[in-house]
Amino acid sequence: MLVVHGGQEKNMIRITRTISIDEDEIRLEFIRASGPGGQNVNKVSTAVQLRFDVHNSHSLPGDVRERLVRLAGKRITENGVLIINAQRFRTQDRNRQDALDRLIELIHKAAEKPRLRRKTMPTSSSKKRRLESKRRRGETKRTRRTILRSED
Structure with missing residues (x-):
């Protein structure tokens, strides 16, 4: 996206409807890639190191910067x-395109505002169901116990 700002043309990278980043804020450095690559691995700098000064x-708006x-x-x-x-x-x-x-x-993930969690109370019927299932489980375990015989 090309934007004219103060008589100068600037290349902007659009993130969301409200957030765009100036390409001048991003520094790209080409370095040698590690790992397999055949004959070119030690000759050609194909890996990219992208640097973006967040602070x-x-x-970026302040809240997006923090996230x-x-x-x-x-x-x-x-x-x-x-x-x-x-x-x-x-x-x-x-x-280069992969890094961008x-x-x-x-940044797109950071731009999403987290949803506020609202505390909820369990309903009285859900409390009753929970207690009833606990009672049934306890009863099942009670019937499994070994019965001690008293000697007459």
């Missing part, structure tokens, strides 16, 4: 930089 991002930090877990540094490594594919372009997709998905 200093002007695109994103919680969701990111170990992928976020002490400075608040989210790091996503993508090396699933053999090409830079596909790994994962960032978008993570």
Whole structure:
């Protein structure tokens, strides 16, 4: 998505209807992928390391920022930089798109407001059913006991 802001064109990545991220806030670095890759594994830097500064991002509302930090877990540094490594594919372009997709998905999850839990009370009939089943179970166990015979 291309947006004109103050006479300058900016590429924006749309997350939700209200949240869009400026592409300038995302840094991509191409590194060598680990694991199998044949002849190119030691020559071509196909893996992507995406860095997104969550704490200093002007695109994210405060509540979304807090949820994103919680969701990111170990992928976020002490400075608040989210790091996503993508090396699933053999090409830079596909790994770049994979990293961006994962960032978008993570922010999209953080944008969803959690539903408030309302405390509920059990109904009187459900209490009666619970107590009745406990009574029946206790009765069953009582009938299984060994009977001690008294010696006459």
